[in-house]
Amino acid sequence: MAKELLKGNIAMAEAAIRAGLEGYFGYPITPQTELLEWMSERMPALGRAFLQAESEVAAINMLYGAACTGARVMTSSSSPGISLMMEGLSYIAGTEVPVVIIDVVRGGPGLGNIAPSQGDYNQIVHGGGHGDYHPIVLAPASVQEAIDLVVLAFDLAEKYRTIVFVMADGNIGQMMEPAELPPMRPIKSEYPHWAVRGAMGRERRILSSIYIDPKDEEVTNYRLMQVWNQIQANEVRYREYFLEDADTVVIGFGTAGRIALSAVRAARAEGIKVGLLRPITLSPFPAPQIENLIQRVKGFLVVEMNAGQMLDDVLKVVKGRVPVEFYGRMGGMVPFPDEILAEIQRMSREDIPLDGDPRQRWMKRLAPVIHWQN
């Protein structure tokens, strides 16, 4: 299939359809709405289920029911909608049924705005719903990668019977880029052994997240943790850029990672030995890769479009062994490559302390940038 100019939201929707999507349930919210609109046209035309739900609460619970049939199903939303879905996520996790969810993240907290952001990292990567569960979270940095990750998301969801998020941001969703869609896969013809589809000529099946005896619930939690261990061992994905001889490594995902790459290239042109680690799976987190880098780098610069949500995960790995700096823009603001370049240049000039709080240092540096008046 040839490359075409595609808008991120539509590309992700069409990729899901071609991955064999059988049911979509969603609620309009900018900057994700084109995805839902595309589904509203395409899914019925293909004889597949599309429904605009009355709320994200309903959408996620429709998705939950649909997932219980063993079909490939998904929803999409943006940050405030994802907040509303937390109840359903916990139930889906507890029932161990596969679903794919696309979050086109926008500025927050609250109603915030519709500009690109990465403020949903914590609510997705570190739960949000009650109980112990770990979704897989994939973060694309281009339209092509968004397409590829949506397809992968379905395979991973089914392989591990888990929730897989594609966490894009308003930028990926709204941007147009040349990209190639995958070929159309047929809808599956066989359904898993646990699927609830009517007890025709077989024992009845029950799908539930209740284990009323805590002993059973503990065993279930243990099983979930074992699956999570396997996911951590096998599914970490990331991209490396200029890491071979880098003494400073920028870590950034999605749009922030992409902008950081421009900055890294510019710094390289100035002779600064800097590289980029771009996590593609935010969960499982590429902790082993960071651990390996600690042995040979002088410092890390974490770049995000939030107040350092992934930073905490990096700090947990680094454990004060090398300096870590942070640069973030918040609330729907997107950093320019120059801002990140300036951070890289500064790190190559200055001695960065091992102790202290990188977030506090960043806030001091950011104050004049945002014209903070106190």
Added chain:
Amino acid sequence: MDTTLSAQIVYQRPQSLTEATMHYCPGCTHGIAHRLIAEVMDEMGIRERSIGVAPVGCSVFAYNYFDCDFVEAAHGRAPAMATGIKRLLPDRIVFTYQGDGDLASIGMGEIVHAAGRGENISVFFINNAIYGMTSGQMAPTTLPGQKTTSSPRGRDVETMGYPLRMAELLANLDGAGYVVRRSLHDPKNIRMAKKAIRLAFETQLRGLGFSMVELLSTCSTNWGLSPLESLKWLEEHMIPYYPIGDFKVADALKEIKL
């Protein structure tokens, strides 16, 4: 003349019920409602293509008692979950079983929209005017003046609002094909309830839209009455507020003679 009589079975467990012993309190009408639904499933031969959605409430374990595929929803979300299933499997019979807290309070959004969409699902709504499972708090269907653990001086409509008549409310929606209220307090009403359950499933089979049977029920445990007193209380207090009746019956159903 031969005087021996051959043994005849007149009453047995419906095939659509499992052998599991129900956990409901003695005298609880949840058991009657289960049995009626199972009898109708047997009679219609739909057990193998039915999928039930259990609520959060005393009937949270309904899936242990019905011998068909089942899923367990979050509190109030059964209609949404049923929608997801029905949209993926339109030729299956999908039904929810929900209490008044589940359906009329936390799940109000989901039930209204399922009815509004004319979702082809059947809903069995157990109105016992109280939150049974959490031991007796006020429900949206608790009667004015009724004492509960969270309306200890009786429901004061000035501050706690008025009870909701769900059957009347949902019957107003164009998507509703069959919406009626029945009661489980005596044999005559139980027989009427069974017919209504049958018609609800028939509505779904014929693609006539959303169907709901509200079943007035007792909760002796949390009402603080004996099972017998509870049946009387239902008749004397609930029926005047929640009249038994047909609030929406699609024309195509009117020809069905049961």
